[in-house]
Amino acid sequence: MNEESQRPALPNFAENPENISSDRSSDQESAPYSRVLDAIRLEERQEISDYEVNIQHEGYEDRLREALTQYSSETKFEPGDLVQWKTYMRDAIFPYAGAPAIVVSYLDDPITTLRDGMRLPEPRNLVLGYLDGANEFVIGFYSSRRFTQWNQVDTDNSPGETD
Known part of the structure; x- marks a missing residue:
């Protein structure tokens, strides 16, 4: 069994944006800032999608350990x-x-x-x-x-x- 098949299936928030909690109120919907909020939510969904892809790539664990090594040295x-x-x-x-x-x-x-x-x-x-x-x-x-x-x-x- 290879490493990728051992990983648990993760929810795909990018494809199912309704899984991301939304604090929209009716006042926010009609506010002139609603387009800005929508753009922020879209960017957040893209970041989540990118993260989901990244964690599935081979070597993620090694890169994560290297990141800790980098962070730990000052x-x-x-x-x-x-x-x-x-x-x-x-x-x-x-x-x-x-x-x-x-x-x-x-x-x-x-x-x-x-x-x-x-x-x-x-x-x-x-x-x-x-x-x-x-x-x-x-x-x-x-x-x-x-x-x-x-x-x-x-x-x-x-x-x-x-x-």
Whole structure:
């Protein structure tokens, strides 16, 4: 019996979107934001579908273990260092995979909650900057565990591609 036939059948939420709970009220249906909400739901269904495909691919378990290894190793950066996402660690749109960001600083008191009090799954202890499409310097807060020194040669990932 091969590895794939041993895996339990998983629900396919992408094909059965009614399986995803919806908190729509009649007020939301008529709101001008309903198209935005529909687009978000469509994107969520696509992410679920992509996940379902990914977990069925051979070697998923090995990639998962490698991701943990990557996450568990942490490099201490200095302000001015150029960094990039580690493999499997990109959890934000910017900076793009393979593109450099610059270390601005470390936070003495890492961010652990959002403004609404919701707890983050990991502390954000690193302040990074990058130039956006308008050539404006933008800063953001990230977990240093997700970054490594920038390698100019390591440009296997095209802009916007996720690991």
